[in-house]
Amino acid sequence: MNAKFPHIATLLFLVLLACNTETVDSYTPTPSPLEIPQLFEARILNPVIPIDNQQTKEGIALGKKLFFDPILSINNTIACANCHLPQNAFTDSNRFSNGVNQTLSKRNAMPLFNLAWNYDEKFFWDGSVFSLEHQAIQPVIDVNEMGNTWQNVEQSLNSHPEYPELFKQAFGTSKIDSTLVTKAIAQFERTLISATSKFDKFLLGLTTLTPQEQNGFNVFMDENRGDCFHCHGTENNPLWTDNLFHNNGLDSEFTDLGLGAITGDPADNGKFKTPSIRNLAFTAPYMHDGRFSTLEEVINHYSEGLKNSSTIDPLMKKIAQGGVQLTNEDKANLKAFLLTLTDFDFIKN
Amino acid sequence: MKKIIFTLLIILTVLSCTDSEETIESKNITLNFSHTWDGVPVTNADFNTFKFTTKNGEQLKIERLRYVISDVTLETSNGELIVINAHNLVDVTNNKNLTFAPTAPILTGNYNNMSFIFGFKNEKNISAAYEDLNTAIFGVPEMLGGGYHYMQLDGKFKNESDETIGYNFHAIRAVDASGDTPTFPKDTFIKVNLGPVSISDNTTFNIEMNIAEWFKNPHTWNLNQLHQTLMPNTNAQIMMFDNGQSVFNLKSIN
Numbered sequence: 001m002n003a004k005f006p007h008i009a010t011l012l013f014l015v016l017l018a019c020n021t022e023t024v025d026s027y028t029p030t031p032s033p034l035e036i037p038q039l040f041e042a043r044i045l046n047p048v049i050p051i052d053n054q055q056t057k058e059g060i061a062l063g064k065k066l067f068f069d070p071i072l073s074i075n076n077t078i079a080c081a082n083c084h085l086p087q088n089a090f091t092d093s094n095r096f097s098n099g100v101n102q103t104l105s106k107r108n109a110m111p112l113f114n115l116a117w118n119y120d121e122k123f124f125w126d127g128s129v130f131s132l133e134h135q136a137i138q139p140v141i142d143v144n145e146m147g148n149t150w151q152n153v154e155q156s157l158n159s160h161p162e163y164p165e166l167f168k169q170a171f172g173t174s175k176i177d178s179t180l181v182t183k184a185i186a187q188f189e190r191t192l193i194s195a196t197s198k199f200d201k202f203l204l205g206l207t208t209l210t211p212q213e214q215n216g217f218n219v220f221m222d223e224n225r226g227d228c229f230h231c232h233g234t235e236n237n238p239l240w241t242d243n244l245f246h247n248n249g250l251d252s253e254f255t256d257l258g259l260g261a262i263t264g265d266p267a268d269n270g271k272f273k274t275p276s277i278r279n280l281a282f283t284a285p286y287m288h289d290g291r292f293s294t295l296e297e298v299i300n301h302y303s304e305g306l307k308n309s310s311t312i313d314p315l316m317k318k319i320a321q322g323g324v325q326l327t328n329e330d331k332a333n334l335k336a337f338l339l340t341l342t343d344f345d346f347i348k349n
Numbered sequence: 350m351k352k353i354i355f356t357l358l359i360i361l362t363v364l365s366c367t368d369s370e371e372t373i374e375s376k377n378i379t380l381n382f383s384h385t386w387d388g389v390p391v392t393n394a395d396f397n398t399f400k401f402t403t404k405n406g407e408q409l410k411i412e413r414l415r416y417v418i419s420d421v422t423l424e425t426s427n428g429e430l431i432v433i434n435a436h437n438l439v440d441v442t443n444n445k446n447l448t449f450a451p452t453a454p455i456l457t458g459n460y461n462n463m464s465f466i467f468g469f470k471n472e473k474n475i476s477a478a479y480e481d482l483n484t485a486i487f488g489v490p491e492m493l494g495g496g497y498h499y500m501q502l503d504g505k506f507k508n509e510s511d512e513t514i515g516y517n518f519h520a521i522r523a524v525d526a527s528g529d530t531p532t533f534p535k536d537t538f539i540k541v542n543l544g545p546v547s548i549s550d551n552t553t554f555n556i557e558m559n560i561a562e563w564f565k566n567p568h569t570w571n572l573n574q575l576h577q578t579l580m581p582n583t584n585a586q587i588m589m590f591d592n593g594q595s596v597f598n599l600k601s602i603n
Contacts, residue, residue: 222492234488
């Protein structure tokens with residue numbers, strides 16, 4: 001027994017060494033599942049998380065660093081966060097965003113929150129991109145935005161003193177490519193969850209609405225008045241958007257075909273994605289082209305400003321009169337309700 | 350030797366279990382939903398074009414059609430009801446869920462009747478109860494009694510002045526919302542009876558909705574008078590219920 005001991009001890013030592021080496025080589029990122037808000041968990045379907053891009057602590061941190069780093073742009077001047085500002089619920093307060101070439105984007109930047117619950121995974125105002133992972137591809141190479149090439153981006157990141165190690169920690173490889181960059185950014189973007197507005201707290205029984213806010217909610221839900229719920233949903237869908245595409249009567253003739261330019265179907269001309277009505281206090285200007293500066297202008301549009309066209313959504317009512325003809329009191333109440341969906345915690349975090 | 354006997358016993362036990370399971374004749378059923386306008390097939394490819402005419406003479410086009418069915422039920426020869434506690438949102442616009450295959454297997458045999466509910470029975474028409482329908486924004490405001498839409502049929506029609514006007518033919522539980530609290534004068538979910546069926550194998554039921562019937566029988570629907578804001582219109586909802594009785598039929602079984 002004693003004679004065998006040195007051999008066994010040596011064997012054990014070698015096994016331990018082997019195990020130790022294995023641990024270093026196959027570094028596993030730390031799972032970091034989305035913290036799903038109570039109302040989301042209770043009322044709507046689970047978020048979309050690709051099986052090949054599960055949320056990890058390292059991936060999210062890397063995505064956040066990339067989101068705020070101008071290294072993605074051709075001249076190191078513009079990061080994602082330049083046009084998607086946290087204090088504006090990750091949109092731009094300018095009607096159009098200024099790119100690296102001092103040229104303007106064609107549409108208003110979309111706010112970024114609750115993106116994991118975009119079930120059809122059609123992104124942008126015109127639904128031109130499928131999946132959050134693919135969404136970040138285009139802004140990097142758009143001459144009106146970051147004006148870069150993915151080859152340049154990959155070179156910059158691969159020769160960076162920090163990024164190769166961060167990618168290794170997040171994805172197990174230090175060889176950086178566009179796929180991993182956009183995966184990391186998508187992981188970060190999925191953590192941008194807005195669910196703590198006053199109205200959320202009201203639904204959870206933590207606060208009450210003022211009479212004006214309650215009346216505004218009634219305008220929103222009343223098919224005879226606002227009839228906003230058919231596209232923006234009821235209190236039982238905390239997203240406050242159907243994530244679908246509608247022509248909401250902005251124009252009688254289209255300079256921007258929206259979804260129609262993507263599908264090639266004339267029946268889709270003038271249709272744009274329904275934005276969430278969360279965080280409207282932070283997301284002016286409004287509509288795909290940022291044409292409205294204030295909420296009052298938005299409400300007036302639906303009340304009196306509708307323009308008829310062949311693809312206007314049939315849910316737009318009383319088009320001949322310009323809209324649903326809200327009273328001034330209804331308008332003020334509706335605005336008060338809409339502002340209860342402001343999530344101050346979201347822009348602080 | 351004991352080991353051999355023990356092993357044989359285990360094998361026999363497993364085999365006997367397998368035999369026992371095979372004696373249970375349970376099969377899957379599938380419901381396929383197709384759509385016509387008085388016999389002419391309608392798919393989402395036919396949407397957004399004025400190609401249909403109602404009995405009242407209005408030309409119309411369809412832009413959105415989705416509806417919920419629930420509680421597929423089989424009635425055995427001794428009157429027992431086998432209820433499949435599930436629902437399905439048929440979304441013709443996006444060509445989704447036109448096939449509904451409930452997970453509950455059905456015992457083979459002859460059944461006196463097969464039916465389903467267009468919409469929800471009142472006790473199952475509960476606000477916020479169904480995540481898929483909340484997600485699809487299919488709910489009905491609490492001021493109109495809550496619960497869910499039964500159907501959303503939207504589009505445009507040519508009015509008497511040949512102007513193009515939107516219509517929202519939305520079916521819900523008929524409600525009287527004129528008072529402080531909604532009241533419900535008449536149940537407007539529809540029990541659709543498909544008749545006697547025999548299930549001997551995995552079986553597909555091909556069910557057809559004749560969309561034209563919504564505007565036809567017994568009430569000749571005048572879209573000029575009833576085209577929008579129909580949800581709070583109690584009489585309109587009851588008329589939809591009446592017309593809905595003849596909308597579905599079982600085309601074939603295979």
